Amino acid sequence: MTDTVQTDLDARARELDRAHVFHSWSAQALIDPPVLAGGLGSTVWDHSGRRWLDFSSQLVNVNIGHQHPAVLAAIHAQVDELATVAPATAALARGEAARRIVDRAPAGFRKVFFTNGGADANENAIRMARLHTGRDKVISTYRSYHGNTGAAIVSTGDWRRIPNEYARGHVHVFGPYLYRSEFWATTLEEESERALRHLERVVQSEGAASIAAILLETVPGTAGILIPPPGYLAGVREICDRYGIVLILDEVMAGFGRTGRWFAFEGYDVVPDLITFAKGVNSGYVPVGGVIISDAIAADFDETVFPGGLTYSGHPLAAASIIGALDAMEAEGIVDNARRIGAEAIGPGLEELAERHELIGEVRGEGVFWALELVSDRDARTPLTAGAMGEIKKGLSARGLLPFVQDNRIHVVPPCVVTDDEVAQAMAIYDEVLGIAGRG
Structure with a gap:
């Protein structure tokens, strides 16, 4: 193509976008993507x-x-074989993708529930925690982002929660952030200790028997890449164990290589009960997310129907992209x-x-x-x-x-x-x- 034609394509893309595309988190007339x-x-x-x-x-x-050529090749091969299939079927690509994911998870995690992205991964993890415990409330932090669906956006702590507070049973706490400490801390150790004390007092004050889950980004991302101080996540695990609360770690942004580990929590002496993922598992080449489920929670649904599902759960093109991505990340x-x-x-x-x-x-x-x-x-x-x-x-x-x-x-x-x-x-x-x- 000539330079003029290419420039025209840029202009056409911008024209169509401004005429017909409604952008997320934006005042439509004020943006120039x-x-x-x-x-x-x-x-x-x-x-x-x-x-x-x-x-x-x-x-x-x-x-x-x-x-990345390996991910593109995997998607192309799956398109030629079978482009779509219902989630109620057994599909080889879906099973292979799930196996690769659990192979990188801690011991005691053998099942994956696939979703379309990170928000509905958190949504379904919350559902699982509520069903597992028979409780309702979910505690998350103010400095967090968990997605833009019903429970996920109300779990989110930033401003985007406020015009979207339609889901029930959500409680927020302050997590550790020494640079702007809410706890008058001067050291990482003080910040960790005081944030844990704050969390436990909220658990007690809300009524521990009413709390289904604590939902945390292992490393809060959009909120500022807030590296957890020493002992904090292990301390949250102890609080969850003490009160029978499910610990959900949101690895949507931090997982699959972003922190230099397969899972961010591997660096913080903690194993959750549910792990949510999306983004890095296939680098977004096809929309996908999911929940990695501990054996104890998965067993709840051996004889009881899990009341959740998605038309595109474990979509074969998404599954193929996971296989291609994780194999290439390992090999390279x-x-x-x-x-x-x-x-x-x-x-x-x-x-x-x-x-x-x-x-x-x-x-x-x-x-x-x-x-x-x-x-x-x-x-x-x-x-x-x-x-x-x-x-x-x-x-x-x-x-x-x-x-x-x-x-x-x-x-x-x-x-x-x-x-x-x-x-x-x-x-x-x-x-x-x-x-x-x-x-x-």
Whole structure:
């Protein structure tokens, strides 16, 4: 195609989008979404060939990178064999996908319930916990995001919950976040201890016998990539055991390589009762999610009907994409790459930026899951304004980096396949834009 035709395709894509597409979480007249036409690895481009390093992984889900040939081949092969099948059937691809998932889960997890994404994974995990315990309430944190369906959005703690509070039985607590501690803590140990005390007092005050589940993101993602302090998740496990509460760990964003481990919780001395997943399990090539169910909870439904289901549960194209993705991630050491590059390139690079830029209040993260918290005053920890963050986002994009900007933070979340050279390019772009913002 000529350059003119390609530019016309960008214009046509934008025209159709603005005319007919209703975007999530947006005031429709105020947005100008970028056009993306292709991608490979950690890079994306529009029709006219303008390229960006994708340090957003889209919605922190393209862990294996764009257009990985093994995942594409698996999907193509399944299309030729059987493109769709009802969930009540036994399908080889679905069984193989489930086996690969449970092979990476802790001992005592042998069943997977497939969903269409992360929100309905959390929805069904809540349903299972309520049925298992005969209780109703679900405790989650204010700094969290669990999806945009009935119970999942009310479990969510941020502003998106408030216009959507239609589900019953949800209680929120503050989780640990030392940089902006709700507990007047000065050390990680104090933060962990006081957050656990707060949680247990809420359990007691709500009535432990009324609480079905505690639902937590292992590492809260959209809320700020909040690494749990030492002992916190193990302490939550102890509280759940003490009061007969189901522990659900939401690994939708943190799972399948994002933290440099197959599951984020592997680094925190905890095993949940239910594990929810989506995003990284197949890098979003086909919509899919699910619940990995502990044997004790799965046994409840051996002779009793589970009252939940989805037309596309375990869709064969989604299952094939999981097989292709997980096999490639294993064979190519992609999870190990995420761990290494976080420790050797991203983490040190961001710390160097923090030394040079007063705008950076804190650096936190692991693997390919990092956040820069930006402030206008380091001592007061005053969040950088929305206007300033908007200018930073524009500056990053203009210099060839597709960012993930949330509130007063830049989330540094490239694919797990990102290279050292790509990290170095990104660091140079962050450095330049933060320098300009700091002078402004």
